[in-house]
Every structure is written in C-alpha cells, then in structure tokens.
Amino acid sequence: MLPLWIVSALSYATRAVSSAAGQHDPLVRTKNGTLRGLSLPAFGEELFLGVPFAEPPLGNLRLRHPVPYRSAWDGVRDATSRSVSCAGYAGFDQGLALGEDCLTVDIVRPAGAAAGDGLPVLVWIYGGGFTAGGSADPRYNTSYLVNASVEMGKPIIAVSLNYRVGGWGFLASRETVSAGASNIGLFDQRLALEWIHENIAAFGGDPSRVTIAGESAGAFSVGYHLVSRDGKSGGLFRAAILQSGTALGPALHSVADLDDTYQPIYDNVTRAVGCAGRDDSLQCLRDVPYEVLFRAFEPFVLTPIVDGDFLARLPSESFARGLVADVAILAGSNTDEGTATFFGPRGTLNRDADVRRLLAGMGSGLDDAAVRDLMRLYPDNPSLGCPFGTGPERFAENGRQYKRGAAIVGDEVIHAGRRWTTTYFATRHLGPGGRRRKPVYSYRFDQPPWDGVEPLVATTAPVFATHYAEICFVFAIDPAASRNLSNWIGPYPAYHQLARQMSRAWIAFVHDLDPNGHGTEGMPRWPEYSSCGAGENMVFRVDGNFVEKDDWRAAPLRYWGGIWEALKT
Template sequence: MRRPFQILVICLAKYVECFQNVTVNLGYSQYRGQELSNGIVQWLGIRYAAPPVGSLRFAAPQDPERKEGVQTAFQHGCLCIPTDQYPIPAGTSEDCLFLDVYAPIRARNASKLPVFVFIQGGGFNADSNANFNGTGLIQASKTGIVVVNFNYRVGPFGFLSGSEVLKGGSVNNGLKDQLKVLQWVQTHISKFGGDPKHVVIGGDSAGAASITLLLSAYGGEDLGLFHAAAAESQSFATMLTINESQFAYNNLVIRTGCASEDDTLSCLRNLDTATLQRQNIGTPLPDAQKPPLYFYAPTIDGELILDYTYRLFSQGQFIKVPVIFGDVTNEGTTFVPKSISSVGEADTFIQSQFPAIQLDQLARINRLYLNQNQTMSFPDAGLYWRPTSNAYGELRYNCPGIAMSTAFSNAGMKSWNYHYAVQDPSSEASGEGVYHVVELNAIWGPQYVTGTPPPSYFTSNAPIIPIMQAYWTSFIKSFDPNPHRYPDSPEWKTWSGDGDSFRRLFIRTGDTKMETVPLNQRARCDYLISIGIALQQ
C-alpha cells in the first residue's frame, strides 16, 4: 500500500511530465501550451517574427527577439489591421505576427506527424478566417496530424508598393510573412511532433491565391518549405507592377500629410497607427470608375512574383507537388452588390475589379452571362445580381481553378478538383446559394470556425462533414485524398488520366460523386482563361 508521501511524489512527477510535454523551447522563447480534455494540446499566440512596427513597418519580417522565461500560450495573438475600418477594430494591431499550433497530446519530437499549415483569406485586406481551431481536423485524422494557423499583414501594412517602398523597405510583405511561417515550421515543428519533411499548405480565397503565388514564387524555385497544397476558391485578382502601384503610395502620402517631407517613407513609418489607419482606404484603380472590392494586393516585383499567375503557370514556372483546387457553385454572390439591376451597373462593377478589361471583352462577357434570359428574381435583389455574380465568380474563382488543375495535370503531377454544391435552405432562398468558402465549415467542422455557419451544418448537412474531413486529412497524411477517405464515399479521381479529363468531385450531402465539367462552363472558361493575362491576372 502506497504511503501519502509516495502518492504525492507520483502526482508531482506526473504534473512535471505533463508540464514538460506542453512547454516547448523555441530557442528565442519558451511557450507553455494548454492540454485540453479531448486529447489535443494547443499553443496560441506564438510569436513567429518581430513586431513589424516602427522602423520595421513596411519591412520584410525579421526574427523574433529573445525573451527569457516561459510564456503562456493560452490566448490568440492580435489580428492584423484591416483596410477600410476606422477606428482600429478591437483585437487588431500592427503587432500581429502570431501563430497557433494544435497537436495530439502524445506527440513527441520523434512522432513526425504530417503538418497542415492553413493560410486564411480576406482579400489581402483583412485576416478574415483567423483563429480556426484545429481540433476537428486532428480528431478526423485519428490524432495523426499537426495543424498550424497564423496571421499575416494585410492592406498597406502588408502590401504597400512603390519605388520608395522597394528602396527603403520591402514589398509583398504579407507573402513574406507566410514564407516566414513556413521557415519557422521547418525549424520548429518537430518540437510539437510534426514532420518538417511532410508539410501540406492549405488556404481559402486570398489564402488560396497565396498558394498559387507560393507555388510560383521565384519562378517556381522549390525551397523545400512544403510538399503538397490544397486551395479552396483560388482567387485571381488584378495584379499591378511596382510602377503601376506607385499611385497608391503617392495617394497615401498625400492623404497623410507626408508629401512635403523629403523622406516620405520615413514620414509614413513615423505616423502613429491610428493616423495611418484613418487613411487606410480603398480608392479606384487606374482606369476604373469605383474602388475594387480589395484595394491592396500582391505586386509583380520581378523577384518573389515574376509575372502574372496565368503566365507563370502556362510556362511551367511552378513547384511540382500534388495539389487540390476547387470551388463552390455560387462563388460571386457574396461579393456583387445585390442592387445591380442593369447591364451598365454590372459592367461598371466588373471593370472596377479588372480595369484593364477592354470593351470587346466586356461585350463578350455580357453575351455569355448578362442577356435578358439570364436575369433572376431574389428577395431584395436587382435582376442582374445573380447573372453578374455568375460572371464574376467564374472570372475570378472557378475558371482559374480549372486552369490550375490543368497546369498540374499537364506537368504530370497528381491534381484533384472539386465542385462543392452542398445546399443550405436559407442560403438557397436568399439567392446566395452555395456561397464563397462555405466549405470551410465542412472541412474544419462548424463548431471550430469563426463566424456563423449555416444552421443546416448542424442538422441536415451534418453528414457531409466527416466526408470532407476524411478527404482533407487523407490528403494531408498521404498527399492523396483517397487512402483514408470516409467509408463508402466515392474515389476522388484525378483531374486528368486514363484518357478522361475535366473530371472533378461533385460534393453534396447524400449525392457526392464524380462529374465532368459541363461543356457550357468549359466554353465560358476557355474564353475567360484566354483573356486572363490581358486582365492582369
């Protein structure tokens, strides 16, 4: 029979062992995570780079400073400051370069679990999918993966460009933040039980656009930072060169009162955050009539981004790894103003997003999408809202996904494509349909995302969640969505093979199956892809 002293020693030993298991020494700092009752350990708010403030505003990310002692990693770090929101929203800050790690409790340095690094969306102007909880994915993987989420700089803090920024700072810093995270993963993820030689990047919307940019970064030079990629609703927006972006820098200098200074970049850096944020607004792009949905964006800088995405992939200048690309049925409905009630309003919206578009190209798009037979009536919406949404959705999301899958297939790489068509009754009634990145709820689990999931994901559409999670975690674990797919779910065949092409997975509750892209959509995408470079995509 054990004596009380022996029991105390055993209990203390177990406490120390548990404390050691959840405390990770990163060299520059030690972080103590939090063990949850579900068998997951989470480390929240780990600093992966120095605060990008003061002289580091508009600079490439730098290594974090050394900090003594053990830091508690129990709370998410601040999000990065978004565009077009003043005063500065609560919970956001310039000091925002933090990441979260989720891992099984028994993971050790030698575990070498596959790693999933998620890049959130937000149009490069907000961190819109922050603080997703990796618990659902880890449980779906049978505690076989490690999950990493992070913030990156957006708006002018991450994507201000111009000759002064190039000379005195750095451009495309939001993308460089992402690369900094991937480098951090290579150095440190083994301490959480992850395998730096088995890293899958995933992302939605601007996060999926980031995936295409990382795949083609430095002309497709493989730095060994990741080994497969899964992109949800890859976004192909207008991209400008540094010279073409100069207007945005000049306008910001003028609005902030820095135009009279000899060193305008130093003036911008010396502004307090609130003063700069007051002028952090979107304005029309050159030759456009109205501001675009997302004003700041990655810039063609001749180094990290050599050219338009379409051109780089058509030339084979991308990293060859297994990939997933895909989209939802109604990509454009949450972006296009519901009030659009004429062809003129529709064309103005499209031209404001893609100001390089020519009149003959607009005319062709009008014939494809905006004729009178395609108008639709929905509550509180103009007749041309849904036709314009269809045009914008395919132009920016659906057709680029088809192009990406084709590029990888042509390069001899395994490439999978999906069409997410899970219908929610309330969303169908409103006309939003299967809207942009709604599949995040199925991949992560509706209880593990931020925001409000459609109610049906807790009821009638709940059965789609284990199916999606199994495909995703199978891809994370094996670079293939099939080996660990959900029982009785269909084999997800590659985009092209055995003489069959343009085949993708149609995903709907109770009706998931392979389908071939309809000929009429293929024809529309053939045209939109053909003008992609002219539209600066």
Template structure:
C-alpha cells in the same frame, strides 16, 4: 477570396466551443511545454488537442520595420506564455452596404452573420506570430505530417484566432492519422499589400506573402520540437488564403525551397492580376489621407505615422462589398520580387512548384461580391463596369465576346440552376456569374489545365449549404471542413499524410485525378448521397473567354 464570408463571423460562435483555453493550474500537475532554443514554451490542453498560441516567428514590424520585409526571430530565451489567443494583425473589416434592395440585404445578413459577436482577440502591428496545435499525446519523436493553414479574409482581415485547428487535429486522431496544425498571422491591407511604384522600387510589395514564407521557414526550423516532420508539410488555405497558397507555389521560379510538399486550395488559385504599379492611385490616396503628401520620401513618412492613421487611410479605399466587388485594391500583384510577373503568366512559364495539389470551389463563388453593384441596371452600365474595373487596359470593343458569353439571362447566371429566381437586382445573376468565374472558377480551371499533366491534381465543387438568394456561396465549403470534421476534412488529412486524398475513411469515395479531357471533380452534396464524381463543365466556353482576356490584359 476576398471577404469575410459567413465562415469567419460564424467561427466567432464556434470558437467558444473549440478554442483551446488554458485551465486553472489549481489541481493540475503541469501545463504542456516545448523547448525552443533556450526557451520554454508553455501551452494548454483542451480534449484531444494541445495548443501553443502566438509564438513570435519574426520581429515586430513596427517603427522602421513597418513596410519592410519580415526579419526572422534570431532565437528564443526565457519562458514564452503560449496559452492565450494570439494577437492578430490590424484588421480592415469591410462594412456591408445597407442601401441595397431589401431582399438582397436580408440574404447578405444571413450570410455575413451580422448579429454574431466577433472573436475576442487583440490587434496590433506586433502580430507576426504562429500557432501550433498537436495531438495531446504527441512527442518530438513522432514525426507527424503538418498542415499549415493560411487564413482567408480578402487580404484585409482574418487571423489564426478566427480559424482554430482543434477539429482537424481531433479528427485526424480519430482517423488514426494524427497531424499537427499550424497557422501564422501575416500583415494585411496597407501594412501587408500596399501597391504603387514607390513600393515596387523599394522591393517591399506583397509583404503579407513574405510573412507567410517566413512562417513556413519557421516551421522547417522548429516544428520537430512539437513532433512534426518538416519534410511532410502541406499548406492549406481558403479564399485569399488559397490564393496565397497558390502564390507560394509560383514564387521563386517555382522553387518551394522544401518548405512544403503539397497544397490544398479552397476557392483560390493564381490570380489574374497585373503589375503592382497599377495601384498607384490607391498608394497616392493613402499617402494623402495619412498626411504624407508633402514628404520627400512618402514611404518613409508612412513608417512614422501612428498605425491608426494608416488604417484610417486604408479604409478610404473601396471594399469588397462596394461597387468594384472583386476588383479589390489589396490583391497581390507582380512586384518584381515575390512575384516577378503576373501570377498567371508565371504559371504559363512553368514556374510552379511541382507538388501534388487539390483545388476546389463552391458552385456560386461570385454571388456575395455581386451585391455591391446592385445599381448596375442596364447593358451599357454592365459593359462599362467590366471594362473599368476588370479589363481597363483592353480596348472595350475586344470585350464584346465576354458580354455575349455572359448574357443578362438569369437562368444562365448564378446562383446556378434557379431559373429566373433569385434575381435580386437587374444584373445581379449576370454579375455574379462573371465575377465568380473571373476570379475563382476560371483561374482554378486554368491552373488545373496548365498543371494536371505535370503533377498530381484533384479538384472539387461544393453544392452544400445553400443560402437564399446567394446559392452555394463563397466559403461554404471551407467552414464545415475546418470545424466539423466532415468528408473533406478526411480527404485533406489523408492528402497531408500520403499526398493522395484517397483511402481516407468509410465516409469518402474514390476521387479521380483531374485532367483537362474528362474534367472529373468530386462534388460535395446535401442529401442522402453526399459525394459524387461529376464533370466540371459549367460555363466552359465563358470561362475560357474570360481567361483569355485575363491573360492578355491582367486586372
């Protein structure tokens, strides 16, 4: 959800191979172009894929437009150079704690890929832009299905530059099911997900989600010029991008406005968070560090300070690799506009877009986030941690069943199936199981249980790419699908084309729909048998318990 998993930083290495980079015009008859309104958009071609990068879809959210709803671009004129990597929104990359136990640090360095160079892309507030990547032979008359990627990164980092769709488009062409790949940038951390009562009163919460929605409206208006069919849009996201996709399904009373007809979520569902005003302490901290405490209108003051000041203030808040772990201050919450109630309450109320969807997780979603709390070493410290950061509104005595359902028995923790091994800290495997279930696995099952009888749903569990100490960690399912064109890619392309993942290729097997009785899921495996159908019953009772508490007392 919530972090820069190895998929983001390792993409920096992959980008050098798969990014669409414009060639010199010397000896080349012409670069590809598309007409948008009165403008000519100039792109570039690399192999099977033509790319148009960084097309603005909303006005620059700077000055008085900072911390306001996105304002759509009214029209295009002139020439738009879409041959260069898109400017990404201002990043807030969480540092990795270096004071953790040596073995844990080594495993996390493997995961995060600290030695990898970061993807070259400029950062700016003026970042509300969109990429469109199409098969090289596509024409406006083709009416191709469209996959819209919402990138992940904990709502604090990530960009379209870090997640190119070249391999997905190329694989779709090889399958004979060509698709168009679209990705939009959206505002992050304090610029896009600021909390507090001032934010709620002005109706400017969850701005990053509003940005995504505006990007989807842009697709409806303009994708046909690139050869896409606006009635055949599938949204796809990893981690916080998957959470975003799920929240796009529950906003607006579940009315998706015809913006998309399917959704794919890798590690993310309607999140068990509460009201945005509960983030008041973080708003006040940012206001203080930005020098706005004495202002009559603190929100207006935040619009006037340099963007670097806002970023520096945001950096004083806890990050995902620190003690609170997945109890992040940047998670979307009920703001009264985009989310009229806590997300899981909206699901209970049936306010969900009634579209087919796929939702899956890696087996060990919580391990990387449990590393920051390595110094939680006693039973009382674990109970205090869960109460303070996850269920502070619930009386502590009511949490006793949770503590019993998640005992400090390494064999019952995560990484799964490793017995007493991989206990990198006294409560590490217990903390990993709890956090992964509370934020990823439990919400996925809850969403599927609520909706599988109402609409077509499929689910998967990934047991591929184990990392020492971390197991099948968060994000390990998504990167291969994005950059390698594996079986999951085939399923997603098929789903985007037919709203059913089955029949994709000779690399895939029959994938049954999910239901709360049989709980059949597609399992991605290493080894000679890469795909199986298994039962989704791991820690069934513990997840039901943590979900019940989350519904009664949202984070």
C-alpha cells in the same frame, strides 16, 4: 459573447496556470528557446499559441518586410495565449483583438506528440480579401481537425499563421517599391513557412510533409507561393489546398502602373496623417501613432502587386513557362461564387450597356473583340446565370441583368482559374522520361448554407452555394461551439455528416496526398483529376456526393484562359 471553444480553452488555461507546478504543461525546445504550451485533455491536444516567427513589426520595422525572430529567451516562454491579430478591416476583423505585434503562429498537435514523430503538417493561411483575418478567428479553429485526425488514425499537426493585411501589409507606391517594401504580407507568410520548416520537427512534425492551405485571399496566397521564386519552393511544402481561389483570376497591378492605381492611395494616406511633402514620407509613416494610421488605411482595399521579387511576373506567364512548384494539389470552387456581395455586381446591371462597361473595365481593359465574345458567351438569359440552376428568376431587385454579371465575375475571379490550375497540374510532365506528376484532386461545392445566409459574405438573396460556404464543413466545428462568429453548420444531421466527410477527406489528403482515406460512409471514390480530356470533380451536397466530368460550362470558362494577360493575372 465569446464562442464556446474560446471559453473552453480559457478554462483549461486557467486550470493549467493554477496547477501547483505546471508539471503537465507541454514543453518544446525551438531554435529560440523552450516554449510552454497549453494542454487540452478533453481534446487530447496540446496547443502552442502566439509563437513569434518574426521580430515585432513595430517602430522602424513597421511597413518593412519581416525580420526573422533571432532572439533567444532565457528560461521558458509562455505560449498559452494567442497574440493580437494583425490590424484589419471590412467585417472579418469582428471579434478579434487587433494590433501590430501580430507576426506569430499557433500550433495544435495531438497530445504526446514529440520530436521525431514525423507527423504531416497542415498550415492554414486565412482569407479576408487581403484586408482582414487572423489565426484567432474561431471560424478557423483547427482543434477539431487535429482531433479527427487522431480518431482516423492519421494524426496531423495544424499550424495557423498570421500575416499583415490592408495598408499594413500591401501598401504600394513608388516609395515602397524604392524601399523594397512591397507585398509585405506575402513575405510574412513566406517567413512563417521558413520558421515552420526550421522548427516543426521539435513539435513532432515532418518539415518535408507540409501542406499549405487557404480559402479566398488565403487560396490566392497559396497560388502565389506556387509561382514565387520561379516555382522553386525550397522544400517548404509538398502539397497545396486551394479553396475558391488560385493565382489565376484576380487582377494584379504592376510597378509600371502604380501612378494610375495605388500611388493616389499612398498620397491620400500621407496627406491624412501629415506625412505629405516629407523627404522620406514612408519613414514618416513609421512614426505615426497606430490609431491614426489605422484610420487612414481603413477606407482602402489593397492587394498584392507584381513586384519583381515575390512575384516576378504575372502568374499566367509563370504557368505558360512552366515555372510553377511541383506539388500535389487539391483545389475547388463553390457553384455560386458570384453571389458573394463583394463579387456580384448588385444593383448596377440592368441593360446590355452596363454589362459591356463591366467587361471593358476588367484587367488592363478588354478590347472590343473580347467584350463581344463574352457578351455572346454570357447571354442575357437568366436560366444560364448565377446562381445557377434557378431558372428564369432574375432576382431583379439586384438589377435586371444581375445573374449575368454574377456569372461573369464568379467565373473570371474563381472558376476559370480553378479549372486552368487543375488541368495544368494534371497534364504537366516533369523530369527525364516524363516523370509522373504529383496527385491532383478537384471539387465543386454545391451546398447552400442551411438557413440561406452566409454571414459577412452574402446575407441577402440570392445566396445559394456562395463564396465561403464550404468553410464550416471543412473545419467541422462541433455544433455546441460553432455559433456566433464561427459560421454555424446548422442543426440538421445531414449537414454534419457532410462536414464529417469533407473535413476527413482534407485530413486524408494532408496525411497521404489522397483524400480517399477518410473512413466515412456515403462518399464515392474521389478520382484523381484526369490528364487526358476533361478531369473529374467530387461534387459535395448534403443530399449525396457524386463525381462529375469537369466540363461544366466549358466554353465560357475556356475563354478566360485565352485572355489571362489582358486580365492582368
């Protein structure tokens, strides 16, 4: 069953196509030619869908960095339907039509927006563990954000981009490095941002007022854009929103350690499809039928590497050297990140020895001193474990020391990087005389899902304020259209009020670089993150938002920042 917002869009599309002359369909002239979009009068919006920013990555362009879309088309190109989503796996591909010809953007603007209007632009980069995702995912429907922005008197344009994931986007080996074909998915994102920079003015957007945003792998991606090119963003964005992820936390393999990490995966794939032993096995992969290669990639999780190009060094080294983009920041994390099924080590931690093995295996391998320190900072005391604030309950069906491990993993992957990143941006001084840094805002999302389940993320207890739980509140999809795969906010008015507050704060940040112009009731003023001492977070809860000093579990979070290099982040 299709989500209702898709049915609605298809209904409007049918009416638009069947109109006698299509005279009310919006037209925009891009660098490549004229696009005909889709009018949604009930929303007061115009959509331009499936717009290519790169040549289709098919045939000989498969498993290569994207090639800019330079073709010009005659006449008017239809932009009323989305492209397929890039081939993906692991659940977040559910409900998406998949394929290779996926390098497109979807654009939503207020009705009547026109070239020269100079509207701020939100660019959404989806998460999914670098393994799945797509702009067509109904959980990321930006129509409600654009609609709310107009109601607020702070109109914005929203752009969702597609990028290759899994083996299609992050295959790594000696062969891909030699061919200059590493981190393909990140280069897809960059090329999309370049296309937006060149073309968004024609849609009524301002290329100098772009905010890039993402959650989880999308937020990791945003973080990597902040440190790519030694922090020289080329004016592609002026602000960044990072939800449950930064450049600091996830381990990044390097070219030097490929033989022990991703090379065996590459070799497995080439054997599976009959390309092993070929003089050019990578070229052979380009000739393998799509369905065959899809199945060969399916078992493997592949993520970005330090390739010497997009990522010249570990992000922690870029931060240490001050080689980070000078932009405004809104960043946050969810209290119980570690309860996500793919983060929390469920069923594996029962004794101290199990926890020691977990710690010793992190990054490039933590030494005995670091393991001892962390065992002390994370004692076997369930009252201090994740989910936090749940007292002596151990949730022992997941392992007697599960809460201990969930705290460790959530902190290392998400929380410590968020605190380090916001502190860095708040305390940096750039230019002659210590020119004032850009605005920095931080949050902690502390609200469990209404029914105690987070689809695809944490479906069995414990869940609490887990990874991804904030997404439905940020996108604030109407309850009539937010069931099925779209991460339902729930039936209770307080939950929808929180969604209204959060989504409008995000819109205000995109528009003004200040989330306080949201125009809703029930929120205290969100302070900028302090440049002296601990900053402050906005804490989001349905029973009342409040501001806290960001010293929550200060000692363990501080410790991770001292061992970033060993963690390979």
